[in-house]
Amino acid sequence: MEDTLGELSKLPAVTKDGTKVNLLANIEFPSEIPPAIHNGAVGIGLYRTEFLFLAADNEPAEQEQYETYVEAIRNLDGLPLTVRTLDLGADKLTHQMTLAGGDTHERNPFLGCRSIRLCLQNLPLFKTQLRAILRASTQGPVKIMFPLISNIMELRQAKMILNDVMEDLDEQGIEYARDIPIGIMVEVPSAALQARAFTREVDFFSIGTNDLIQYTVAVDRGNERIASLYSAAHPAVISLIKEIIRAGQRAKIDVSLCGEMAGEPEFTMLLLGLGLRCFSITPPAIPEIKRILRSVNIEQCQKVARRVSAFDSDREVLNYLRDELGKVV
Numbered sequence: 429m430e431d432t433l434g435e436l437s438k439l440p441a442v443t444k445d446g447t448k449v450n451l452l453a454n455i456e457f458p459s460e461i462p463p464a465i466h467n468g469a470v471g472i473g474l475y476r477t478e479f480l481f482l483a484a485d486n487e488p489a490e491q492e493q494y495e496t497y498v499e500a501i502r503n504l505d506g507l508p509l510t511v512r513t514l515d516l517g518a519d520k521l522t523h524q525m526t527l528a529g530g531d532t533h534e535r536n537p538f539l540g541c542r543s544i545r546l547c548l549q550n551l552p553l554f555k556t557q558l559r560a561i562l563r564a565s566t567q568g569p570v571k572i573m574f575p576l577i578s579n580i581m582e583l584r585q586a587k588m589i590l591n592d593v594m595e596d597l598d599e600q601g602i603e604y605a606r607d608i609p610i611g612i613m614v615e616v617p618s619a620a621l622q623a624r625a626f627t628r629e630v631d632f633f634s635i636g637t638n639d640l641i642q643y644t645v646a647v648d649r650g651n652e653r654i655a656s657l658y659s660a661a662h663p664a665v666i667s668l669i670k671e672i673i674r675a676g677q678r679a680k681i682d683v684s685l686c687g688e689m690a691g692e693p694e695f696t697m698l699l700l701g702l703g704l705r706c707f708s709i710t711p712p713a714i715p716e717i718k719r720i721l722r723s724v725n726i727e728q729c730q731k732v733a734r735r736v737s738a739f740d741s742d743r744e745v746l747n748y749l750r751d752e753l754g755k756v757v
């Protein structure tokens with residue numbers, strides 16, 4: 429009998445052949461955690477911390493950030509929290525950045541000083557956030573994730589700054605989780621193509637397809653005029669995802685996918701077939717993705733993935749994936 433979406437939240441996320449899949453949620457604010465858990469999330473795979481900054485008139489102080497992270501950890505009651513460091517810039521400007529004309533300074537803001545680049549150029553901002561996250565890390569299982577890494581030196585620099593912050597905390601006798609896992613969003617093609625090298629320097633990857641697509645096919649993710657060219661089904665995008673997952677498997681590090689694609693039903697079988705075992709999803713989509721994965725087995729998904737690799741256009745890929753989905757749900 430088909431499970432209703434309400435019942436699904438209590439059922440395990442396993443495929444028909446018993447393969448366990450981790451279903452996590454994407455959030456912007458700690459208040460979204462209880463409904464995400466209600467929908468079946470077993471942790472947060474992407475906490476977009478910049479939204480605290482976007483909602484405020486002034487940059488939130490360390491204590492306010494700390495309290496917000498502690499609230500998130502408490503709401504999770506022992507489930508894991510992946511905190512992404514600030515992903516500001518481009519389309520995400522704080523009130524202060526707008527006042528400073530931040531939206532007009534750059535000719536190509538999505539290729540500009542955004543995300544980790546902005547943090548590396550603004551150390552007080554970055555260090556304050558890292559201190560707040562580290563202080564909160566004593567309260568439950570927390571991971572730190574750096575966004576928009578495009579170059580291994582950027583990652584090394586970010587990790588050095590994290591180390592500096594840890595040393596400051598040590599000197600002040602402030603506790604934090606010393607073994608906190610460090611990961612990156614793989615959302616720039618250069619990082620995807622160099623995934624193997626990155627596995628040697630991080631504990632986990634999270635594939636950010638929202639940006640990975642726009643940078644791979646050179647289509648602004650928010651531009652309506654060319655929206656039809658922005659496609660997760662583009663064979664080049666799929667091939668990058670495949671390589672990132674494979675690099676993670678070889679190095680035995682966790683790989684999740686936290687772009688919108690993780691919550692789009694037509695891609696569930698393909699992603700499982702490519703070896704993905706952790707999806708981080710917008711909370712309302714969790715029950716539907718669980719329903720699909722509970723209706724398929726891995727061998728069937730691997731066949732789908734092999735078939736997809738033979739297509740040359742996103743149209744063919746999508747038509748095929750929709751047909752296959754129609755056969756199982």
Ligand code: PEP
Pocket residue numbers: 474476515615635636637638639640686687688
């Ligand atoms: C992504 O790029 O896929 C992602 C999850 O991050 P954001 O949408 O916040 O850029």
Ligand code: MG
Pocket residue numbers: 575615636638639
């Ligand atoms: Mg992104």
